Amino acid sequence: MDVVVLVKQVPDTESLIQIAEDSVSIKTGDLKWIINPYDEFAVEEALQIRETQGGTVTILSMGPEKATEAIRTALAMGADSGVLINDPMTAGGDALTTAKVLAAALKEIPYDLIIAGQRAVDGDNYQVGSAVAEYLGIPQISLVIKEEIFNGKIRCHRVFEGGTVVVETPFPALFTTQRGLNEPRYASLPGIMKAKKKPLDIKTLADIGIDPAIVGKAGSKTKIKTLNFPSERQAVRMIDGESGAEKAANLVKILHGEIKAI
Amino acid sequence: MAQGVFVVTEQRDGTFRKISYEAVSEGRRLADLLNTNLTAAILGADIATMSGEIKKYGAEKILVADDSGLSEYTTDAYTNVLTDLIEEQDPELIIIGASTQGKDLSARLAARLDAGLVMDCVAIKQTDGGLVFTRPMFGGKVLADVEIAGTPQIVAIRPNVMSIVETPKSATVDRPSVKVGEVKTSVFEKKIETGDKIELTEADIIVSGGRGTGGDFSVIEDLSALLGAAVGSSRSAVDEGWRPHSDQVGQTGKVVSPNLYIACGISGAIQHLAGMSTSKCIVAINKDPEAPIFSKADFGVTGDLFELIPEIIKAIKNMT
Ligand SMILES: Cc1cc2nc3c(=O)[nH]c(=O)nc-3n(C[C@H](O)[C@H](O)[C@H](O)COP(=O)(O)OP(=O)(O)OC[C@H]3O[C@@H](n4cnc5c(N)ncnc54)[C@H](O)[C@@H]3O)c2cc1C
Ligand SMILES: Nc1ncnc2c1ncn2[C@@H]1O[C@H](COP(=O)(O)O)[C@@H](O)[C@H]1O
Numbered sequence: 001m002d003v004v005v006l007v008k009q010v011p012d013t014e015s016l017i018q019i020a021e022d023s024v025s026i027k028t029g030d031l032k033w034i035i036n037p038y039d040e041f042a043v044e045e046a047l048q049i050r051e052t053q054g055g056t057v058t059i060l061s062m063g064p065e066k067a068t069e070a071i072r073t074a075l076a077m078g079a080d081s082g083v084l085i086n087d088p089m090t091a092g093g094d095a096l097t098t099a100k101v102l103a104a105a106l107k108e109i110p111y112d113l114i115i116a117g118q119r120a121v122d123g124d125n126y127q128v129g130s131a132v133a134e135y136l137g138i139p140q141i142s143l144v145i146k147e148e149i150f151n152g153k154i155r156c157h158r159v160f161e162g163g164t165v166v167v168e169t170p171f172p173a174l175f176t177t178q179r180g181l182n183e184p185r186y187a188s189l190p191g192i193m194k195a196k197k198k199p200l201d202i203k204t205l206a207d208i209g210i211d212p213a214i215v216g217k218a219g220s221k222t223k224i225k226t227l228n229f230p231s232e233r234q235a236v237r238m239i240d241g242e243s244g245a246e247k248a249a250n251l252v253k254i255l256h257g258e259i260k261a262i
Numbered sequence: 263m264a265q266g267v268f269v270v271t272e273q274r275d276g277t278f279r280k281i282s283y284e285a286v287s288e289g290r291r292l293a294d295l296l297n298t299n300l301t302a303a304i305l306g307a308d309i310a311t312m313s314g315e316i317k318k319y320g321a322e323k324i325l326v327a328d329d330s331g332l333s334e335y336t337t338d339a340y341t342n343v344l345t346d347l348i349e350e351q352d353p354e355l356i357i358i359g360a361s362t363q364g365k366d367l368s369a370r371l372a373a374r375l376d377a378g379l380v381m382d383c384v385a386i387k388q389t390d391g392g393l394v395f396t397r398p399m400f401g402g403k404v405l406a407d408v409e410i411a412g413t414p415q416i417v418a419i420r421p422n423v424m425s426i427v428e429t430p431k432s433a434t435v436d437r438p439s440v441k442v443g444e445v446k447t448s449v450f451e452k453k454i455e456t457g458d459k460i461e462l463t464e465a466d467i468i469v470s471g472g473r474g475t476g477g478d479f480s481v482i483e484d485l486s487a488l489l490g491a492a493v494g495s496s497r498s499a500v501d502e503g504w505r506p507h508s509d510q511v512g513q514t515g516k517v518v519s520p521n522l523y524i525a526c527g528i529s530g531a532i533q534h535l536a537g538m539s540t541s542k543c544i545v546a547i548n549k550d551p552e553a554p555i556f557s558k559a560d561f562g563v564t565g566d567l568f569e570l571i572p573e574i575i576k577a578i579k580n581m582t
Contacts, residue, residue: 017403130369139446142366161461163454180507221378248573261522
């Protein structure tokens with residue numbers, strides 16, 4: 001089974017996000033970068049699949065040269081090889097243009113299964129997995145918390161509001177991850193050493209044969225006009241009282257009488 | 263030329279999800295702003311009688327795509343059928359609820375139609391340059407105002423944010439012919455969690471517990487039952503095995519926007535705030551007066567949750 005994992009490098013979730021001068025992007029100078037947490041689940045699941053099914057795990061990412069760090073981390077966890085699509089023409093593109101680039105790159109990489117995160121926690125777009133599957137003409141299953149492979153099919157437990165549903169599909173297929181799927185392993189020191197020697201190809205749009213006009217800013221149908229900070233809440237009102245009972249009564253009075261929330 | 267607003271509703275086993283009413287209401291509002299008509303589509307099997315329920319929210323036309331191949335949601339079947347309906351209607355704007363199903367469907371649909379999609383939108387306004395869609399990014403740390411070029415424009419709206427408004431219209435109901443087309447995925451089994459549990463993303467009130475509960479959620483469950491609320495939790499409570507993953511609120515859990523969010527014994531880590539900061543009113547109960555949650559809450563109570571929550575329950579019961 002050849003598995004390709006789509007990995008995006010994103011700012012650490014603890015990061016203070018600041019809006020840049022152009023007001024449509026964020027300042028990246030001081031950020032610490034990590035593998036998108038949902039993509040970590042994807043890498044882990046791919047490694048577990050390789051343990052039972054054999055085959056290979058390839059990491060595919062699009063991004064700046066710095067994104068090789070995220071690929072190296074996935075290689076240190078145990079993936080076999082990595083591909084980074086690095087081209088200035090992809091800059092400023094929306095989720096669908098990213099998916100077009102990744103799908104074009106996948107024409108050259110053999111795969112039975114593709115695993116993506118449900119969303120990247122920078123843009124929170126929830127789109128790239130579905131769109132890659134559409135461009136490749138393969139089925140997709142989102143938000144998977146468990147999968148089993150047998151008889152040339154994959155059976156996925158997909159969560160929805162208030163339940164789970166078990167969906168089956170033949171290969172090739174794509175699924176996206178949900179927390180609960182697994183606990184990602186850490187990269188071990190020998191793993192990190194080994195990762196340095198694993199193949200990591202860096203390719204341009206020309207290498208994967210995609211027209212730059214349909215990607216990046218030029219190819220994007222959605223455009224950010226401005227970024228703003230959400231309006232601050234008013235300062236907290238601490239509820240006073242001599243005793244717990246009094247505080248509770250005062251809180252309930254406000255929630256019921258004043259803001260009518262209960 | 264593309265014209266009209268097209269809403270994709272969501273039903274499960276013959277009952278509309280609440281997001282459907284939000285999506286049709288918002289569709290009505292935008293159709294009026296754009297001076298155009300509103301179509302609502304219902305997909306499923308044995309759903310012939312469902313159109314009545316949606317009429318009150320103001321669609322002029324209701325399309326009922328009723329086919330046994332649509333009895334359970336699959337991305338392939340639903341995308342195929344919707345693509346046919348949309349190509350036939352040629353709308354300028356498509357609205358879908360950003361539920362788990364709607365997120366999966368809208369993204370596949372956008373790729374198929376080569377249309378721009380704004381996911382998880384919390385506000386839509388009209389400007390001279392056209393519609394502007396607001397959506398949170400970076401776990402809600404920033405809000406982006408986004409425009410979409412070309413038609414159709416697709417927007418998936420965040421559940422529990424936009425208002426439900428009744429605007430009765432005399433709607434025509436059509437039953438278009440349905441071609442489910444090539445479908446590779448099949449639904450094998452469906453498990454619904456115990457009956458009356460309220461879904462976090464649809465709840466009006468959420469009572470959440472964190473590590474401060476020490477694993478004892480009984481008072482949280484009591485308060486929640488009294489208020490008709492849903493129970494949520496921090497990731498720590500999930501990691502400890504006290505709550506299922508499906509209860510987790512935050513950056514790697516659910517994103518919720520209830521009217522009232524009561525955080526009990528939760529410190530207010532940035533990854534937790536990412537999941538609940540768009541709640542309309544936030545109440546924090548924490549024994550540490552320095553807990554960061556207080557800086558993001560509207561109302562704060564310091565004290566032991568095991569003392570305070572039973573008193574709150576008593577006070578609510580005394581309310582007349
Ligand atoms: C990549 C990543 C993703 C993450 N995703 C999420 C996520 O989706 N959701 C999430 O919640 N977290 C997430 N986290 C974890 C997050 O950083 C925090 O560790 C977590 O939210 C802390 O949970 P807590 O507030 O329950 O526990 P703590 O931080 O331990 O806080 C417990 C609080 O309870 C109070 N307390 C204790 N006893 C009592 C009592 N008797 N009465 C009243 N108050 C009491 C304490 O004063 C304290 O403030 C993520 C972390 C990372 C790195
Ligand atoms: N630039 C990228 N390179 C590789 N994979 C990506 C990229 N952007 C998104 N993905 C994948 O698509 C998933 C969903 O991303 P998004 O639609 O941007 O929220 C991520 O979890 C990744 O698996």
